[in-house]
Amino acid sequence: MTTAIEVHGISKQFVLRHTRSIKEAFVWLVKGRKGDLSQKFHALDNVSLEVRQGESVALLGLNGSGKSTLLKHISGVMLPDDGTVRTRGRVAGLIEVGAGFHPDLSGRDNVYLNGAILGMTEQQIDDLFESIVEFSEIGQFIDTEVKFYSSGMYLRLAFSVAVHTNPEVFLVDEILAVGDEPFQRKCIAKIMELAAAGKTLVVVSHDLDLVAQVCERGVILEHGKIVFDGEVHDAVAHLRGGSI
Numbered sequence: 001m002t003t004a005i006e007v008h009g010i011s012k013q014f015v016l017r018h019t020r021s022i023k024e025a026f027v028w029l030v031k032g033r034k035g036d037l038s039q040k041f042h043a044l045d046n047v048s049l050e051v052r053q054g055e056s057v058a059l060l061g062l063n064g065s066g067k068s069t070l071l072k073h074i075s076g077v078m079l080p081d082d083g084t085v086r087t088r089g090r091v092a093g094l095i096e097v098g099a100g101f102h103p104d105l106s107g108r109d110n111v112y113l114n115g116a117i118l119g120m121t122e123q124q125i126d127d128l129f130e131s132i133v134e135f136s137e138i139g140q141f142i143d144t145e146v147k148f149y150s151s152g153m154y155l156r157l158a159f160s161v162a163v164h165t166n167p168e169v170f171l172v173d174e175i176l177a178v179g180d181e182p183f184q185r186k187c188i189a190k191i192m193e194l195a196a197a198g199k200t201l202v203v204v205s206h207d208l209d210l211v212a213q214v215c216e217r218g219v220i221l222e223h224g225k226i227v228f229d230g231e232v233h234d235a236v237a238h239l240r241g242g243s244i
């Protein structure tokens with residue numbers, strides 16, 4: 001089967017920000033600025049992952065384990081310090097609420113902006129516009145500037161545009177959580193529809209019941225490393241402290 005996502009040995013370091021005392025800074029200065037005042041840590045540490053076309057994968061793990069950072073590398077909004085990420089086909093999804101939206105533009109203009117960013121032509125967006133607005137249930141607010149939208153309204157429009165781009169690879173971060181329950185159910189049904197149509201899914205979530213329902217494979221991250229990769233029910237059992 002064809003590979004949809006190939007993550008090869010990626011590492012990402014961030015600066016651990018913490019305030020230094022004036023004394024520490026002074027000592028550092030008089031010592032000729034030797035050493036580094038800022039400490040770094042690995043958010044991702046030599047991570048490799050291969051996802052085949054049509055697979056649905058849940059990225060799991062405790063807070064700060066690196067799930068969102070890995071998803072951002074797959075989507076291409078973040079670049080690794082080391083290693084490579086390759087994806088096949090159109091990649092879309094929801095990584096951060098409001099990303100790719102311009103606050104001063106109306107919902108309508110943002111549909112065109114976001115659609116274009118995701119690789120759609122103006123004609124394709126024209127053809128799908130009604131359906132995008134209908135799915136989002138934004139209704140009369142479509143001509144309101146999105147800076148006046150609630151986070152749930154952002155999510156509705158962003159999700160709707162993303163699914164209408166007909167992506168090969170669909171990425172979803174925890175953000176579904178800001179939608180109300182009926183809309184969440186609608187999104188989950190849509191995600192399962194994409195999976196059934198053979199699309200590749202990567203989902204980041206702490207909702208273990210949800211991921212067990214939506215995904216087949218579970219990948220657990222711990223301190224920026226993959227510590228488990230297998231059947232989703234085994235991954236969930238592992239996280240819940242049960243035996244696999």
Ligand SMILES: Nc1ncnc2c1ncn2[C@@H]1O[C@H](COP(=O)(O)OP(=O)(O)OP(=O)(O)O)[C@@H](O)[C@H]1O
Pocket residue numbers: 014015043061062063064065066067068069070
């Ligand atoms: N842009 C950034 N600058 C500095 N540190 C960052 C940045 N993005 C993430 N981090 C840090 O990297 C680590 C991994 O973050 P990440 O958001 O990937 O974790 P996560 O597994 O998705 O966590 P959660 O379950 O809480 O959403 C965290 O310690 C976080 O503080």
